[in-house]
Every structure is written in C-alpha cells, then in structure tokens.
Amino acid sequence: MPTPPPTAQGEARLLRLVERIKDDDPLAFEELYRLTRDDVARTLFHLVGRRPDLEDLVQETYVRLMKAVPGFRGESQFRTFLYRVCANVALMHLRWWRRRREDVMEEVPDRIAAGEDPERAAQAAQAARLVHQALATLSAKKRIVFVYHELCGMGPEEIAQAVGSSYNTVRSRLHHARLEFTAALRELTRAEEARP
Amino acid sequence: MMRHDEARLWEYAARELDEGDRRMVDAHLEDCPECREALATVQVAREALETAREAWPVMDWSRSDEVVGALVERRLAAKARRPWMFRFAMTAAVAAALAAGAFALLRVEAPSPAPKVAEADVPPMPPAGPTIRVDSAVGLTRVGRETTAVEGGAELSGGDVLRTSLAGKAFVHLPDESHVRVAGGTQLALTRADVDDVALTLERGRVAVRASHAERRGFVVHTGGLTVHVVGTVFAVSNSGDAMEVAVSEGRVKVDLPNGDALMVGAGQRIRLDTRSEKPQRLKLTPGLERELSELTEVADATAAIEKQVVVPAVGGRPSAPPMVASSGAPRGLPRLSAEESQRRQVTVQEPVAAVEAPVEATPSAPIATRIEPKTEIIVAGPGDAWPSMAGGVLRNMPPAPEPKPASQPAEWAAMPEPRADEWAPMPDRAPKAEAAPSPSPKVADEWAPMPEPKADEWASLPEKAPGAAAPPPAPARAPSKLGKKGVAPKDLETLFLQRAEAAMGKGECERYLLGLEDIAQDAERNTRTEQARVLRARCFSSQLRPRQAMNEYRKYLFEYPSGRFVDEAHDALGDE
Numbered sequence: 001m002p003t004p005p006p007t008a009q010g011e012a013r014l015l016r017l018v019e020r021i022k023d024d025d026p027l028a029f030e031e032l033y034r035l036t037r038d039d040v041a042r043t044l045f046h047l048v049g050r051r052p053d054l055e056d057l058v059q060e061t062y063v064r065l066m067k068a069v070p071g072f073r074g075e076s077q078f079r080t081f082l083y084r085v086c087a088n089v090a091l092m093h094l095r096w097w098r099r100r101r102e103d104v105m106e107e108v109p110d111r112i113a114a115g116e117d118p119e120r121a122a123q124a125a126q127a128a129r130l131v132h133q134a135l136a137t138l139s140a141k142k143r144i145v146f147v148y149h150e151l152c153g154m155g156p157e158e159i160a161q162a163v164g165s166s167y168n169t170v171r172s173r174l175h176h177a178r179l180e181f182t183a184a185l186r187e188l189t190r191a192e193e194a195r196p
Numbered sequence: 197m198m199r200h201d202e203a204r205l206w207e208y209a210a211r212e213l214d215e216g217d218r219r220m221v222d223a224h225l226e227d228c229p230e231c232r233e234a235l236a237t238v239q240v241a242r243e244a245l246e247t248a249r250e251a252w253p254v255m256d257w258s259r260s261d262e263v264v265g266a267l268v269e270r271r272l273a274a275k276a277r278r279p280w281m282f283r284f285a286m287t288a289a290v291a292a293a294l295a296a297g298a299f300a301l302l303r304v305e306a307p308s309p310a311p312k313v314a315e316a317d318v319p320p321m322p323p324a325g326p327t328i329r330v331d332s333a334v335g336l337t338r339v340g341r342e343t344t345a346v347e348g349g350a351e352l353s354g355g356d357v358l359r360t361s362l363a364g365k366a367f368v369h370l371p372d373e374s375h376v377r378v379a380g381g382t383q384l385a386l387t388r389a390d391v392d393d394v395a396l397t398l399e400r401g402r403v404a405v406r407a408s409h410a411e412r413r414g415f416v417v418h419t420g421g422l423t424v425h426v427v428g429t430v431f432a433v434s435n436s437g438d439a440m441e442v443a444v445s446e447g448r449v450k451v452d453l454p455n456g457d458a459l460m461v462g463a464g465q466r467i468r469l470d471t472r473s474e475k476p477q478r479l480k481l482t483p484g485l486e487r488e489l490s491e492l493t494e495v496a497d498a499t500a501a502i503e504k505q506v507v508v509p510a511v512g513g514r515p516s517a518p519p520m521v522a523s524s525g526a527p528r529g530l531p532r533l534s535a536e537e538s539q540r541r542q543v544t545v546q547e548p549v550a551a552v553e554a555p556v557e558a559t560p561s562a563p564i565a566t567r568i569e570p571k572t573e574i575i576v577a578g579p580g581d582a583w584p585s586m587a588g589g590v591l592r593n594m595p596p597a598p599e600p601k602p603a604s605q606p607a608e609w610a611a612m613p614e615p616r617a618d619e620w621a622p623m624p625d626r627a628p629k630a631e632a633a634p635s636p637s638p639k640v641a642d643e644w645a646p647m648p649e650p651k652a653d654e655w656a657s658l659p660e661k662a663p664g665a666a667a668p669p670p671a672p673a674r675a676p677s678k679l680g681k682k683g684v685a686p687k688d689l690e691t692l693f694l695q696r697a698e699a700a701m702g703k704g705e706c707e708r709y710l711l712g713l714e715d716i717a718q719d720a721e722r723n724t725r726t727e728q729a730r731v732l733r734a735r736c737f738s739s740q741l742r743p744r745q746a747m748n749e750y751r752k753y754l755f756e757y758p759s760g761r762f763v764d765e766a767h768d769a770l771g772d773e
Contacts, residue, residue: 012455012456013421013454013456016423016452020387020395020418023387023388023395024355024387024388025385025387025388025395025397026267026268026271026272027268027272027385027387027399027418028397029264029267029271030265030268031420031421033264037255037257037260038252041252041253041255042252042253045252045253046248050253054255055255055256055259055260058255058260059259059260059263059264062260062263062264062267063263063267066267066271120250121251124247124248124250124251125251127244127245127247127248127251128247128248128251130244130248131244131245131248132248134241150242150245151245151248151249178202178203178206181241182202182206182237182238182241185237185240185241185244186241189240
C-alpha cells in the first residue's frame, strides 16, 4: 500500500493534536501516535531497509518526537517535522550499522505485506528487497533524500526542511543518488539474471 | 542534450522537465541508442521503486504501544505531581519572603520603642487555589503509577486520570464551579482544571457536563479527535470507540470535527460521529440522556446551595420533612453532620417505595423538572456523615465512611442508564457487602432485576421506563431464594456475567467483557468464578490474536491456580515454557 498522500484535513487534525500536546495534554500524544505510526514505520522501513530492530527505531522516533513537539513552531507541515525526526533516527542508525560493517538483512525474515493479492504481495516484497539492496550502496544522506523523494513523494523543498539542508544540497544529493541507485540496481539485476 | 546525462533521463522519465528540455531530450533519444538503453534502465528502476512502494513492514505493535503508553503515563504522573510541587515552591517562597521582611523590619525598628511586629500583623498565607472535588463517587479510581480508589469528598488535581467501574458513577466539582458526571466504564483525564481554563479528555465512556457561566479562557472536552468548546451549558460527550456523541440539553456547544469542520450543537440536539466514516449525524436528544443531564443539574444545584449555606428542602419528602442543612465549614469542604444530628435529620419515606420508582420518562417531552419523580432515601443506621442526594434527600455513608451502603444506592442508580451493546459489558457490581446488609426493602428487590441484555442501539435505545417499572424476563441463574440486597445474589450475577462473556467469545465479541472479567479475576477470594474469569480473559486475548496478553493471562492463571481445572490448557498455550 503506497504511503497515503497527506490531506489538508489530516494535517489539520495533527496540528490540533500538537496544540494539545503543547498545552500539556499527554493523552493527545497517544492519539498522535495511533494516527502516524503506520506512516512512520513505513518510512523507516524504506530509510533503513529490512532490519530486525525496526520496532525499536519506531519507539526511538516517538521518544524523540515527544521531546521535540513542544519546539514545533508550525513553520512547516507537521508531516515534514515528523519526517525530520525519522530522518535523524534513520541517519543515526545507518551510520551505526555502517560502523559495524555488518549486514544482517539476509538474516531478517521477510515481514512485508502488500494488500490481499498474494501475487502482488510477492512482487512487492521482491521489488522492496531489490530496492533496499540498491539503496544500501548509497550514503546515508543520499539515501534519505532519495527515499523521501522517490518513495515518500516529497518535493525537494519539503525534503530540505525535513533534513535541514538547503534546496540546492537536496537537488545535488538527489542527482547523485539517482545515478548511483540506477547503477546499483543494474548490477543487481544482472547478478540476479546470472544466478542459475 | 549534447552529452549523455543519465540523471537528465531520470528527470525525463519522471516528467520533471519543462516542455523545452523535454523536446531536446526527445530529439537526442532519436539519434542516440546508448541513451535509449539508459532510459530503459531508468524506467526499470522507477518501476521497481513503484512496486516497492506498495510493500510495508508487518509490525508487532505491542512493544511500541507499551513504550509510548509508558511515556504518556510518566508524563501524566509528572503532571499530576506538578501542582503540588508548584504550590509547595510558592508557599516556601512566600514564607521566605515574609520571614525576610519581618526580620528586616525588626532590625530597622529595633532601637525605637515601637511595638514589635505582632503575629497578627503578618498577612496570612495565601490559601491554596480552588481544587477539584469529588462530590460523590461509586467505583471511582485515580489511574497513574498507582491506581487508588477515590471516594466522595476527595480532592483531585489537574492531570489526574479518573476511571469508573462499569457499575460506577461519580460527580466531580471543578474549580470554575462546573460539574461533571462521570458515567460507568469511563476513563477521563482532567487535563486542565483551573478557575479560568478547563480541558477534559474523554478516553472512553461518557461524561455529562454542566459548565458554569464563569468567565474563563476556555472550557473544552476532547475525545477521539473531537473538540467540544463550551460557553455555559449542559451537555454530554461519549466515546464508545466506534462512535462519539455530543448531546446538549441547555445552551450551545461548538464541536470541532477531526476533518477540520466545525458544528454548532444546540439544546435538544445530539450529534453522532462514526469513527470510521467520520460523518456527523444530527439526532435528537434521547430521554435517557435528558435524565442523565437533569440528574447532573440537580446535583450541581444541590452542591451550589450547600456552598452558599442555604437550607435545601428535601424534594419529594413530606412538607414536614426536616430540611437538609449544610454545615458552615470551609466553603469547599464536605458538609459533615454529627451522628446524632444526622439521625435527628433523617428523612423517612412515608409513601410506598414503588411510587418513588414510578416511570420517570412517561412524558419525555415535558420539562425535565416535572419528569423527575421525587426520591427520598432511608437512612437505616446512624451515619457519621450525611450528604444531599441529587433529589434533595439525604444520602448516607459519604466520606469518610469507606463503603457506600446499598440503602443509599437505589436513588443514585435509578437514573443510571442501561449499558450499551458497543460500550463496556454490563458488569455486575460484586458486592459482598450486600450479603451482610439488612433485609431488603420492597423496592430494592427490583434494583438489579432489570439487568438488561446489551442492545444493538446506542443511547437512542435507552429504556423509556425507570428500571423498577418493568423488569425483563429474569435470567435463569437468578434464584429468588438467593436474592441479595439488589434482587440478585452477586454470585449469580457473576455467573451470569461469565456465561455472557463465554457466549460473546463464540461470536468474537468478548473484548468488552475483558474489564469485568479482570474485576472478577482479581477477587481476593479465589474460587471457580475467579478461575474461570482468568481463563476467559486468556481465551479472549487469544481469540483476538493478541498472544502476548493471552500468555500473560495464562501465566497469571498458573501462578494463581497451580492445580486448577485449566492447567493443561495454560501449559499448552505457553508451550510448556
């Protein structure tokens, strides 16, 4: 299921919850969590790939979000603000994995769903596996920009706000990420075809 | 395009180029087979991304739910502590300032023969601000790190989260002189409760509010994405999980819907919002709701009258019935009467009790005040305290007496609406105290008899009659010889409840019984019912595909009943771990 496009109504509802959280209503945070957790999980899934500790990352995101929400000034959409928190969590995680130089993706069982059509689900799972392998060749920052643009449907301006960089930096990262991703995917496809 | 630019091809494939650039690329592609091949690769990559977008992770949310829930609980607990700390800090600061001032004054004036600063000259400590007080409560608890029972007369703080048992009910008096009636099976957070600013968050269940006309920054009730703005009015808000409702009996409220729209709801109107469709429906106020709101109004009036230290005649009592007089203690304190005084002021019922139980909804369109039959309570034993009932009679056993006696319950519960099918299950009040209570009066035999089958409808299906007016066919488990104070022996009620829970499990509707089952399972006296309740909870969680909770229940079962009837089942479920 693709990430649902943000609607003005959904955004207005989130903003009302944010106001309540700022007014020291912790229960509003629980509601915010229920409304956004699927989106956060899907975004992190694409940002870091198949990881055994995806749930931990979701929790980390909400722990950070609770601290960060009072600082939200409404200068961007709340969704962008939420993606910024996701990006920070993902960046930290990707760097950490890179330092460990371990790749546990092969060991992680597929926990991917895609609607009720099993054939479609299998295709989506296969495509996701391939895409995540290709994404693994990108640097963390390029990967975040690429995922936000190509998988989450965000524009460069919104990404610039979400990652705290300039518009031109985002364009540049996206440009290089596209080249690297295409090359990596080409190699992976060839390797798959060559496999007996 | 003078040179091969793969990124440009990506922009071309994504239709990000303007018309001029697009034509240039088109022209280049016609002459360049290398770029056509590169474009095919880009399109393959984009298709892979498109398909991958449809994949999403299958998450086990239980851990995340726990973590976020714990975060919220911690915040709530910290918030609940804050007012105390703030008051303490303020008191300490004022005391320090006064001490410093007095010391400086003494030092300056020491050489002169002027009199010393008398203690009486020191301004008194500012009194603590108005508090939230529980006027009366049955089955009310404060949720937090530690769940504590709350009784009438207790004081609450902003940030407290209240929960009522399924058969419980509470009346809460807010600092701005507004009153809240908390129905059974409700969880309500007193998010903000200041003199000039009130915010309540209804997590589930139903509250009725009589907002005062005090000037304030705001009075809002939040529930499931709805925000109800109040000016000065009487209204009710409910959240059953599937739908939310706002009903108004006086004044108007503004309701902000989750989609950003706003609706005005006037007197006699009710809106219902289905949580799935999020489409509001305008409906009429039901008689049951009107009754609930009028009950709240009466309690609010009675409380206000007491605080003004006026004499409140016992409504419905004989003209000669002694009036109820409030004590002249602290304005927000409980009116306490001595045991002797209370005995002296007892109101006696002179008319048949059945008359008290007359159908109160016989003329739903008539004004509320004329529809409420006067109720008068009997005080059986000499109480330590007395408290006005909502009908102006006297309720006994209010705090500090620990347990409300059944004799005071009928008037309270007569107006309790029937439980709804989609709300919490109709949990019987297990009241061992009822067994030790005096022999039942003629009317109390009917109090529990009409325990209803859950109805498909919501408030609209509330009974048109008072509970005592006509009883539905009695459940087979109710043996007249075992009738307790409320008409059905509590044990039979528990058995009945367990039977219903078991039947609901077969239909996949056991969730609403979980709370009641836990209530039974937690009984200190372990028996076959408590054992069955524990197992039913486990089975219910299991049927809802909540293995973690189910295993938890089975573990508790093995701990509590190591040689119980369902040990094998528990071991099987736990995989003999």
